[in-house]
Amino acid sequence: MNRPQIARVAAAILYVSAGVLHFLFPASYVKIIPPFFPAPLALVYISGAAEIAGGAGLLMPELRRAAAWGLVVLLVAVFPANIYMTVESPHNWILWARLPLQFVLVWWAFRMAD
Numbered sequence: 001m002n003r004p005q006i007a008r009v010a011a012a013i014l015y016v017s018a019g020v021l022h023f024l025f026p027a028s029y030v031k032i033i034p035p036f037f038p039a040p041l042a043l044v045y046i047s048g049a050a051e052i053a054g055g056a057g058l059l060m061p062e063l064r065r066a067a068a069w070g071l072v073v074l075l076v077a078v079f080p081a082n083i084y085m086t087v088e089s090p091h092n093w094i095l096w097a098r099l100p101l102q103f104v105l106v107w108w109a110f111r112m113a114d
Contacts, residue, residue: 004114008058011112015055015071022048032085050074058112068113075106 001009022029026044033040054074057067079102086095 007108008064008112011071011108012055012058015051015058017055019048019051019053019055022051032081032088034080034084037080047074047078054109065113068109068111071109071112072106075102075109 022044026041026048029044029048030040033043037043050070051074054067054071057063057070060067082095082099082102086092086099089095
């Protein structure tokens with residue numbers, strides 16, 4: 001397996017796993033959604049399903065490009081939740097470190113679109 005294939009499989013595992021967690025532990029995701037967003041539980045399930053679909057799509061050549069772009073859009077869409085979670089816990093350095101990681105994840109998903 002070459003480096004791009006390894007990166008795709010790793011990304012697929014990451015996104016499918018993260019998506020499954022949305023269904024197993026929805027309450028932990030609901031609490032990080034900013035209060036001005038409607039239907040937080042529905043958003044958790046929708047984003048979890050999108051992560052699963054995006055991760056699985058990365059492994060299918062005919063869907064890879066669409067899946068990668070879908071993940072880019074998803075990562076941008078969930079960024080307000082990451083900011084909200086960080087602002088609500090200002091002394092948690094892990095959350096602050098996670099914010100720039102989101103840009104790395106966007107770049108990584110963008111690279112999967114090739």
